[in-house]
Amino acid sequence: MSNVTLLPVVEPESVVPCCPPLTERPMNAEEAEKAARMFKALGDPVRLRLFSAVASHEGGEACVCDISDVGVSQPTVSHHLKKLKEAGLLTSERRGTWVYYRVEPSVLAAMGQLLTSAPSA
Numbered sequence: 001m002s003n004v005t006l007l008p009v010v011e012p013e014s015v016v017p018c019c020p021p022l023t024e025r026p027m028n029a030e031e032a033e034k035a036a037r038m039f040k041a042l043g044d045p046v047r048l049r050l051f052s053a054v055a056s057h058e059g060g061e062a063c064v065c066d067i068s069d070v071g072v073s074q075p076t077v078s079h080h081l082k083k084l085k086e087a088g089l090l091t092s093e094r095r096g097t098w099v100y101y102r103v104e105p106s107v108l109a110a111m112g113q114l115l116t117s118a119p120s121a
Helices: 029-041 045-056 074-086 105-115
Strands: 061-063 091-095 098-102
Touching: 029 074, 029 105, 045 061, 045 074, 074 091
Parallel strands: none
Antiparallel strands: 061 098, 091 098
16 A cells, blocks of 8 residues: 555645735835745755755655755754755655655745746836
8 A cells, every 4th residue: 555645736826925026016024034034044055955856856755865965964954954844945744764855836836926027018
């Protein structure tokens, strides 16, 4: 029997971004805090590599055993993964002795919408 769990498909129109596109209007304090947490977490090269490894992994999910080769020790990998989770960029699930990480499609869509410029008139 398989332990595979299918994740729901999130359509782009159902994504609620953290903030409006930067060219739409100035951010309020709460929006700026949320966006800054996400981008601050990605401001570290090791975290960016881990995030990319998870996001690009087949099925959008990766076991920590498959992504920990980023040039730092395992405790450091765990620290960086924790920071990415705290910023809302990753979710995780323990299966047996391994932890599997996922980037929710809505997170990538929301980050993309934030950086999208409004169409020219």
